[in-house]
Amino acid sequence: MKILIGILLYTAIVIAILQNWLWLGGLFTLVFSLRYGAVTLIPLAILIDGYFGNFYGWPYLSLIAIVWYIFIEYIRPRILDPGIIKNEVWQS
Numbered sequence: 001m002k003i004l005i006g007i008l009l010y011t012a013i014v015i016a017i018l019q020n021w022l023w024l025g026g027l028f029t030l031v032f033s034l035r036y037g038a039v040t041l042i043p044l045a046i047l048i049d050g051y052f053g054n055f056y057g058w059p060y061l062s063l064i065a066i067v068w069y070i071f072i073e074y075i076r077p078r079i080l081d082p083g084i085i086k087n088e089v090w091q092s
Contacts, residue, residue, distance in 0.1 A: 006036050017048055038072040041065050
């Protein structure tokens with residue numbers, strides 16, 4: 001079931017971005033990134049940049065995906081592990 005939800009979220013991200021529903025695409029991206037990680041969004045961003053022809057200038061979506069990956073991998077353990085929060089509170 002977890003794999004099916006991941007596939008559906010990934011597909012929903014693609015459809016939302018291609019239909020220019022950017023707020024909905026951002027929400028799906030946030031949920032997908034926190035639940036499954038953001039590394040699989042980088043190839044998706046490269047493909048969407050290619051679809052829109054953004055490789056003749058700056059591939060903004062690909063660059064944002066790389067920065068998003070770094071941000072999510074930094075913040076995800078802090079959000080999803082409540083033990084870190086308890087340790088930080090008790091050590092202060």
